[in-house]
Amino acid sequence: MNRGLLRLSVISAIIQALLCGFAHGQTGSSGEPLTLDAAIAYAEHHSPLLAATQQSVLTKQAAIAAAKAEQLPRVDVDAALRGSNQPTESALGFPLTPLADIPNQPFGNGHLTGLASATVPIYTGGRIGAETHVAEAERDLAQTNVHDVESNLEYEVATTYARMVEVERDVQAAQESVATLTESQRIASQMLSVGKIARVDLLKIDTRLASVRAEDIDLENEQQILVGQLNALMGRPVDSPVVAQISLPHPGVTISADQAALAATTGNTQYQLAEAQTKLAQKSVDLAKSQLRPTLSFSAELFKQSSDPFSVYHGGAIAGFSFNYPIFDRPLNHRVQEAKSLELEDRSRSDQARLDAMQRARTATLQLRDAEARIQATQSSIAEAREALRIEQEKLKYGRGIIEHVLDAQAALLTSEADYYRALSDYAIATASLKRETGQ
Numbered sequence: 001m002n003r004g005l006l007r008l009s010v011i012s013a014i015i016q017a018l019l020c021g022f023a024h025g026q027t028g029s030s031g032e033p034l035t036l037d038a039a040i041a042y043a044e045h046h047s048p049l050l051a052a053t054q055q056s057v058l059t060k061q062a063a064i065a066a067a068k069a070e071q072l073p074r075v076d077v078d079a080a081l082r083g084s085n086q087p088t089e090s091a092l093g094f095p096l097t098p099l100a101d102i103p104n105q106p107f108g109n110g111h112l113t114g115l116a117s118a119t120v121p122i123y124t125g126g127r128i129g130a131e132t133h134v135a136e137a138e139r140d141l142a143q144t145n146v147h148d149v150e151s152n153l154e155y156e157v158a159t160t161y162a163r164m165v166e167v168e169r170d171v172q173a174a175q176e177s178v179a180t181l182t183e184s185q186r187i188a189s190q191m192l193s194v195g196k197i198a199r200v201d202l203l204k205i206d207t208r209l210a211s212v213r214a215e216d217i218d219l220e221n222e223q224q225i226l227v228g229q230l231n232a233l234m235g236r237p238v239d240s241p242v243v244a245q246i247s248l249p250h251p252g253v254t255i256s257a258d259q260a261a262l263a264a265t266t267g268n269t270q271y272q273l274a275e276a277q278t279k280l281a282q283k284s285v286d287l288a289k290s291q292l293r294p295t296l297s298f299s300a301e302l303f304k305q306s307s308d309p310f311s312v313y314h315g316g317a318i319a320g321f322s323f324n325y326p327i328f329d330r331p332l333n334h335r336v337q338e339a340k341s342l343e344l345e346d347r348s349r350s351d352q353a354r355l356d357a358m359q360r361a362r363t364a365t366l367q368l369r370d371a372e373a374r375i376q377a378t379q380s381s382i383a384e385a386r387e388a389l390r391i392e393q394e395k396l397k398y399g400r401g402i403i404e405h406v407l408d409a410q411a412a413l414l415t416s417e418a419d420y421y422r423a424l425s426d427y428a429i430a431t432a433s434l435k436r437e438t439g440q
Contacts, residue, residue, distance in 0.1 A: 033245045036161050036428075039234060043157050044150065046235030053142075053149045060139035067131040071121060079114040117301040122321075125293025130286045137280040144276045148269035151436045157233050158432035164226040165244050166425035167219055173417040174216035177410055180389065181209040184406055187397055201403040208407050212414070248428045250375075253368055260361040260438050267439020268357035274350035281343035288339040291332045294325035357437060364434040371427035378420040385413035 044050065121128070185205045191197045228238040255263070264271065300319040326332055389409040395401025434440075 033243050035245045036158060036248070039161055039230065040154050040157050042236075043153055043234040047153055047233065048235055050146070050149050050153055053146050056142045057139060057146060060135065060142045064132060064135040064139055067128065067135045070124075070128045070131065073118055073120045075116070075118045077114075077116050114304045115301060116303075117299065119297055119299045121295070121297045123294070123296040125290050125295055127287070127290040127293075127295070130283065130290040134280065134283045134287050137276070137283045141273070141276040141280055144269065144272050148273055151269045151439070153233065155432045155436040157230065159429050160226055160230045160233060161244065162248060162425040162428035162432075164223065164230060164242070165246065165248055165428075166421045167223045167226060168244060168246065169421040170418055171216060171219045171223060173414055173421075174212055174219055177212045177414050178209065178216060180393075180410055181205060181212060184393065184396070184403075184410075185209060187393075188403065191396075191399070196399055197403065204403050204407060208410070248424050250424070250427065253431060253434065255365065255434070255438075255440070257362045257365040260365045260434060261358040263438035263440055264357040264361035265354060268353075268361070268437055269439065271350070271353045271357045274346070274353035278343070278346040278350045281339070281346040285336070285339040285343055288332075288336040291335065292326060292329070294323065296324075297322050361434065361437040364430055364437050368427065368430035368434060371423050371430050374419070374423035375427060378416060378423055381416040382413070382420055385409070385416040389413050 185202070188197060188202045188205050192199060192202050227242045230242060231238045231240045298319075298321055300317065302317050389406070389412075392401050392406045392409040396403065396406050
């Protein structure tokens with residue numbers, strides 16, 4: 001196998017697999033490589049944002065239980081001791097208002113009062129059921145939001161990871177260029193000492209070397225920023241060390257743009273969120289309408305009151321039905337109209353979310369094809385640029401080349417490597433975007 005084929009085989013090995021097929025559970029904090037799937041799995045188990053979103057489902061589940069409990073009897077027990085500077089006959093002004101009308105009490109400065117009451121809803125005009133349905137719709141919305149957060153988290157981790165690998169490869173390419181330019185600098189110094197080149201040629205190499213070193217510093221700083229971002233997404237301390245898998249997975253994606261757009265209508269979590277919000281708005285309309293219906297309940301109260309704290313003087317029981325019918329209540333009518341308007345608003349937003357999801361899915365497919373084409377176009381350019389640089393260095397070494405050609409060849413190699421690594425990263429990001437938009 002010649003040198004060109006060997007390099008092509010190495011490059012082909014680099015682009016095997018993207019977003020699939022890695023072992024889970026590695027953290028990359030103790031020297032072992034952190035794979036993309038391992039980073040995603042770690043984030044799904046430790047992300048504070050995802051944990052908070054999952055907890056919101058339990059919160060909404062508790063709200064459902066609270067809404068259903070409204071149909072159960074309610075029992076309350078109250079007691080209080082009231083004192084005054086003037087003897088009074090009854091507990092006037094006492095919060096338990098039914099006790100204020102107890103007759104034939106002796107005058108006293110203190111009253112010990114107790115009350116036990118029970119209320120049973122008989123007919124609520126569908127309010128309890130409507131409140132329950134609203135709570136269930138909110139629970140479903142929270143569950144859909146969990147899926148959306150999971151999808152976005154996976155996309156953000158994949159994007160950050162891909163960029164981190166891209167920058168890592170760029171750092172390696174820059175360091176390789178620094179080594180190459182350093183060797184060219186050494187050769188040029190020797191040639192200058194024997195008068196084979198002018199001093200300006202050495203200065204050109206020095207200038208290019210300084211530029212590549214500065215670029216290397218910028219890349220290393222960007223790499224540290226991306227490491228911090230990845231750690232934050234994973235729910236780890238931002239200064240935790242990360243050793244990334246140096247190659248990105250590169251799966252074959254065969255879905256067409258039209259297929260992706262169709263899949264987005266069922267699998268896109270943003271569209272699902274909009275649909276869940278619309279259903280919640282529909283249930284809110286039912287709840288607002290139920291407020292206009294009559295209600296009927298049965299209540300019973302048992303009370304005790306004494307003129308001194310140590311002996312119960314008078315007591316009794318009260319029971320009866322309570323009926324309420326809002327015949328003319330403009331605020332309630334306006335709330336119904338408001339709820340209907342919000343439903344129409346959310347329905348329109350859902351229609352727009354559907355179109356946006358289809359467009360993003362199509363865009364992700366086109367970006368995927370673009371990145372795939374750039375990978376194929378640039379995967380052989382690195383080997384060719386490396387060979388061109390070697391030839392120019394040899395020519396310069398034997399006095400048959402010029403400094404400008406060496407510098408141009410070195411710059412071409414660095415550009416080829418950057419273009420290739422960027423194409424790999426863009427393919428990874430486009431794959432993650434397509435998965436997020438289609439749910440596949």
